[in-house]
Amino acid sequence: MGIRLMLKEAQNVDKHFTIMPLDAGEEEPRLVEHTAVPLNHADLGANISFAPNVSFEKRKPWGKNRGELEESDYLDPEIYFSFVFSCDKDPEDILARIKQEWRKHGGNRLQLMKLQTHNPKGSVVLYHMHNGGHKGTLVAEGRRILEKARDEEDADTMGDEGFKWGTYPIPEFDLNLKVPNIPGQDSKRLGKLPWQMKNQRKALHVNCDARHVKHLQDLWQIAKDRKLVEPMWGSQVRPSNVIVTHRDEKDRTRT
Secondary structure (H helix, E strand, C coil): CHHHHHHHHHHHHCCCCEEECCCCCCCCCCECCHHHCCCCHHHHCCCEEECCCCCCCCECCCCCCHHHCCHHHCECCCCCEEEEEECCCCHHHHHHHHHHHHHHCCCCCCCCCCCCCCCEEEEEEEECCCCCCCHHHHHHHHHHHHHHHHHHHHHHHCCCCCCCCCCCCCCCEEEEEECCCCCCCCCHHHCCCCHHHHHHCCEEEEEEEHHHHHHHHHHHHHHHHCCCHHHHHCCCCEEEECCCCCCCCCCCCCC
């Protein structure tokens, strides 16, 4: 019902606002009327992307007495989803105008995704990189590093099948600041530290579409082997593949 409300309010701002199919090669189904938004999630999946591990069950709230609560006091889950829409007006203006109405009815975030993908994944962690820099500049510099790594490797291998990325463009990626996943590390003791000290534990993660994770990991490894990172970011920066602990994460290289 929340998606129906969102579509109705968006069309009050832009009458041509339409939720498009997730598959870029498909033209249907397009959700033009808010009453046409399916309540069945099998049908809704053609237009709305949910996380694979999404759960719609109510959950206990955080707190000391959470074990004593009745099931009727459980909270509704917060569900993240993404979709593609077509419009005539500026997308950011549309979302800004309907955001308050969205929140009045229990919604939370409503924003454009910087990375154009429904399935973002972390590929590489930039350890010892100053995490207060301008992300747009760092992305541009990282792209230059990867382009040079690709071109040098392609020139040295002379199109050898062992290097398959020579003719491919650098995949789109962005940077996300968060605490690296280190198995066995107990982070509970660090929960009461000042936010400045907590921020020092964070590292920049290179995120991209899940289909391009291996591509970026290969290029970053080549950049490290050819010592192309140091001239741009200094000798202290250590790009490293994200640590994968789940066995079903077949699209990411284990470290």
